[in-house]
Amino acid sequence: MTIFRVRVLDTPTSPFAGGTLRSDDDCGLLVGDGVITARGPFDVVRAEHPDEPVLDLRQGLLLPGLVDTHVHFPQVRVIGGLGLPLLDWLDRYALPEEMRLADVDHARGVARDFVAGLVDAGTTTALVFGAHQAPAVDVMFEAADHWGLRVTTGLVTSDRLLPDALLTTPERAYAESRELAARWHGKGRLRYAVTPRFSLSASEGVLEACAATFSEVPGSLFTSHLNENLHEISEVAALFGGASYVDTYDRFGLVTPRSVLAHDVHPTDAELGTLAARGAAVAHCPTSNAALGSGLFPLRRHIEAGVRVSLGSDVGAGTGFSLFKEGLQAYFVQQLLGPDGMLLTSAHLLWLSTGAGADALGLGDDVGDLSVGKQFDAVWVLPEPGDPLAVGLDNASSPDDALSKVFALGTTSDVGGVWVAGEQIAAGRWRSPRPR
Ligand code: GUN
Ligand code: ZN
Secondary structure, rough: OOEEEEEEEEOOOOHHHOOEEEEEEEEEEEEEOOOEEEEEEHEEEEHHOOOOOOEEEEEEEEEOOOEEEEEEEEHHHOOOOOOHHHHHHHHHHHHHHHHOOHHHHHHHHHHHHHHHHHHHHHHEEEEOOOOOOHHHHHHHHHHHHHHEEEEEEEOEEEEEOHHHHHOOOOHHHHHHHHHHHHHHHOOOOOOEEEEEEOOOOOOOHHHHHHHHHHHHOOOOOEEEEEOOOOOHHHHHHHEEEEEOHHHHOOOOOOOOOEEEEEEEOOOHHHHHHHHHOOOHHHOOOOOHHHOOOOOOOOOHHHHHHOOEEOOOOOOOOOOOOOHHHHHHHHHHHHOOOHHHHHOOHHHHHHHHHHHHHHHHHOOOOOOOOOOOOEEEEEEEEOOOOOHHHHHHHOOOOOHHHHHOOOOOOOHHHHHEEEEEEEEEEEEOOOOOOOOO
């Protein structure tokens, strides 16, 4: 057991449902077997457990491990391809790189870069959009397992409108998905995600195969893209006889409480009604939406319709792994929407980056905040002395203000340590090398 002595900020209850930021200045967190077993004023926890070692982290502040609910593993090397809308960006940047993952050695290098990107950003849990090639998905699972990350991923499936090298058949999609799920689903912290790329590139046959896998692998998740770009949406409607985008998934039983749909920048009210009724979650990916010019996310309409919303970096259309940057961009977007936007406080941004993601992925009982009974997944924010974030934290007027500064100024360089289930997996770039 270890007592972590630290300033803790977390959001045990959604600020969209009345929750507020919880801030404990000199907090003691007793951690044993990866789980938080006591929490309180340090002096109290110390007095109750006088023999346990203390790790003094008072220099910075501790947040729950960040949760990225939409991030593409094969795209880590194409981050920063700016200037194109979605379908042109896919053709020019994403798909050529995704074809290279047919070489499993290349895929292994990409998986290593990708997982390092997550860890360095303080992301401890992620719903990862996988690769079109089964051996590359194996490699991703191996890398996540090696680092002990909570990763849900799977084979990306498509049978039309992509380069031939990325296409499969419904039969092959089903067989390979079941094999991957048999190997990895439920192993350690790994789970399987049924992942048609988007209904633009997935025929009814592939979606049927997805539905079969989804129902036959208990506890698996479903993920795909939804209503991201106006041109994409009209093409999908043409392919599915005028159906709404949500309906292309819903008619196969793929919109459920275990479904996470990325983007949803341009939903109809009826689609929001369906998402809410089914209990599905939407992964809002604000830097991607801005970089591709997809649009301004209608958060208020989602919240008012009762749709769960979490945050995704959408690497590589998104501009990096940091959920601090995504949170800030989410805030900007709502400001730019004027009266249609929602004023997001720093507590909202932390919730979207932690508890909301845990909830979307069905992991809300295990992670998302630093309450007693939760896993000790945490990120220690420790800016270099003298840098603007350190100065800002020293001069913050309140915990909410301090947290605003983390989202406004924080980068991956400010991550001073990362823990998953009580085990430290990163030590911060300017302090010491990663332990593995
Ligand atoms: N829609 C289908 N594939 C993709 C992708 O790789 N990135 C984004 N942003 N949208 C998609
Ligand atoms: Zn995506």
